[in-house]
Amino acid sequence: MTRRLLSALLLCTSAIHLAFAATAQVFVPPSTGPLVQTANYTSFSNFTLDDRKVVKGRVFDRIVQVWLENTDFETAASTPIFESLAEQGILLTNFNSVTHPSEPNYIAAIGGDFFGSHDDNMYHIPSNISTVVDLLEDKDISWATYQENMDADGPHRSPQPTTPTPPPPPYPYYMRKHNGPVIFDAISQDASRARRIRTFNDFAADVVNGTLPQWVFVTPNMVNDAHDTTIDFAASFLEYWLVPLLTDPRVNGERTLILLTFDENHTGTEQNRVWTLALGTAIPLNLRGTTDDTLYTHYSTISTVENNWGLNSLGRQDTNASVSNVFAFVADKTGHKNVVLPPNEIPQFNLSAVVPGPLNSALFVPFSAPNLHARGAGGGSVLIRPGLDKTLTPDKLPKPVNMIALNRTTPFQMSPATVDGRHIIACADAQCSNTS
Numbered sequence: 001m002t003r004r005l006l007s008a009l010l011l012c013t014s015a016i017h018l019a020f021a022a023t024a025q026v027f028v029p030p031s032t033g034p035l036v037q038t039a040n041y042t043s044f045s046n047f048t049l050d051d052r053k054v055v056k057g058r059v060f061d062r063i064v065q066v067w068l069e070n071t072d073f074e075t076a077a078s079t080p081i082f083e084s085l086a087e088q089g090i091l092l093t094n095f096n097s098v099t100h101p102s103e104p105n106y107i108a109a110i111g112g113d114f115f116g117s118h119d120d121n122m123y124h125i126p127s128n129i130s131t132v133v134d135l136l137e138d139k140d141i142s143w144a145t146y147q148e149n150m151d152a153d154g155p156h157r158s159p160q161p162t163t164p165t166p167p168p169p170p171y172p173y174y175m176r177k178h179n180g181p182v183i184f185d186a187i188s189q190d191a192s193r194a195r196r197i198r199t200f201n202d203f204a205a206d207v208v209n210g211t212l213p214q215w216v217f218v219t220p221n222m223v224n225d226a227h228d229t230t231i232d233f234a235a236s237f238l239e240y241w242l243v244p245l246l247t248d249p250r251v252n253g254e255r256t257l258i259l260l261t262f263d264e265n266h267t268g269t270e271q272n273r274v275w276t277l278a279l280g281t282a283i284p285l286n287l288r289g290t291t292d293d294t295l296y297t298h299y300s301t302i303s304t305v306e307n308n309w310g311l312n313s314l315g316r317q318d319t320n321a322s323v324s325n326v327f328a329f330v331a332d333k334t335g336h337k338n339v340v341l342p343p344n345e346i347p348q349f350n351l352s353a354v355v356p357g358p359l360n361s362a363l364f365v366p367f368s369a370p371n372l373h374a375r376g377a378g379g380g381s382v383l384i385r386p387g388l389d390k391t392l393t394p395d396k397l398p399k400p401v402n403m404i405a406l407n408r409t410t411p412f413q414m415s416p417a418t419v420d421g422r423h424i425i426a427c428a429d430a431q432c433s434n435t436s
Helices: 002-012 073-077 080-086 102-111 132-138 200-209 231-245 298-309 328-334
Strands: 062-068 090-092 143-147 197-199 215-219 256-262 276-279 290-292 414-419 422-427
Touching: 062 298, 073 080, 080 231, 080 276, 102 132, 102 298, 132 143, 132 298, 143 200, 197 200, 231 256, 298 328
Parallel strands: 062 215, 062 256, 090 290, 143 197, 143 215
Antiparallel strands: 090 276, 256 276, 414 422
């Protein structure tokens, strides 16, 4: 009897407590459906949001971003579920991640810059740095992020990887590095904002309650997003979670944009192109099943949101026109003019560890104010948070300081390079520059 009871309990929790092994895992739905709460997650929803107000956008009224992991464009494009989904939307064939590895891309998608980061360390970006959340709240647009398997009682205390992938048991299905909003203290250390860093059980509760926000960022866990599994495993997750939601008006209601994308590609030596699909009811019928070869990056999602709702900007890479084109189906309706770069001027998005910044110990410079004179796709001014030194603009930053080299007796050489259209200094020392 005891053995049968134990077997039953293991089956009930298999979706969350699978032991990672060298053999491929098999996807097990954690619940009977994406809108049914489950004990397979850390806890049931403690409360629902009260987001019933709708701020009309120029092209869409809701955007839902779903991020998967570490997959080359061709791999996703040749997988049946992705092929099927592409028939329902616009395949963005020249969408690029901005760097490697994972965490800098999540930072960039929230803050408009990755601030020199080139690793998956635990960062706390100070509260005087603006994010897309500031832009949204400035216009009273509701938002939330939903993180699968996150500890509902303290997302900032949930694990950060310190061991090679895959880590040893117990298996950490949730990783802080894939939770962009929690990395910014302006969000995670603000009580009212922190309650919007939510779980998948919270997602189910908010949808059923009719209070799903207008800006939504979704991060599946480390197996469902293909990070520690395969694209076929992620495809099974999408069949279970995303496909049913496409026909549910509480999620994909009138004028909804759903963006399915990847944080970065798998082959780091190649240009960092990732499979990205724009679908949902906001996509015009005549554009479904088509492709768009405009150059986009994760910054384009911020600029598209700015353009759609007439928001202010962050004054960072979201206002760098060469890397932040607005999605063409939106730009065509709003009259926004995108930039077409000559092939020889397209940045290399697969570079890593070469951009100076406050999160780069090899090429350290402090946090600066953004470009205060920038004009973003929303047409507004640059939004500044309290406490930021507006006089320390990018042109006044000191030269990068190699914090590693300060502890050495041997000199190192510095050489110029260009990344994302910016003139930067790249350390020639192999320990502080990795362009692979």
